[in-house]
Amino acid sequence: MVNNICVGRRKTAVARAYLTPGTGKITVNGKDLTEYFPTDTLLDEVRLPMTATETNDRFDAHVRVRGGGTHGQAGAVKMSIARALVSMDEENRGKLRPMRLLTRDSRMVERKKYGQKKARKRFQFSKR
Numbered sequence: 001m002v003n004n005i006c007v008g009r010r011k012t013a014v015a016r017a018y019l020t021p022g023t024g025k026i027t028v029n030g031k032d033l034t035e036y037f038p039t040d041t042l043l044d045e046v047r048l049p050m051t052a053t054e055t056n057d058r059f060d061a062h063v064r065v066r067g068g069g070t071h072g073q074a075g076a077v078k079m080s081i082a083r084a085l086v087s088m089d090e091e092n093r094g095k096l097r098p099m100r101l102l103t104r105d106s107r108m109v110e111r112k113k114y115g116q117k118k119a120r121k122r123f124q125f126s127k128r
Contacts, residue, residue, distance in 0.1 A: 004088055010073075010079065010104075011105075015073065026046065048078060055085060061081050
């Protein structure tokens with residue numbers, strides 16, 4: 001039975017976390033967390049909300065994530081789990097808010113402008 005569903009976003013990645021009472025297992029898109037995110041830094045980032053609230057062994061998280069790259073997806077998963085933990089128990093907000101786990105990182109890729117190579121890089125200027 002699904003108790004809670006929350007959405008997290010980062011860059012162009014969107015994650016939906018389903019929290020259920022369990023043993024602390026996290027699955028992302030049907031795969032185990034260590035299989036989906038290969039590096040230790042991404043694994044630590046995703047596990048951060050549960051370690052901050054000391055709920056590692058109380059809830060299972062089933063996450064669906066799409067869009068973006070691995071780092072953006074990890075940030076989206078982290079935020080969705082943090083929001084789900086807050087909606088499960090409002091006391092978790094006091095632990096997660098100072099760590100900025102509930103704040104949406106609004107930085108996005110700047111668009112490419114016409115007459116330029118990239119967003120800010122220009123074509124080489126020739127005086128003669």
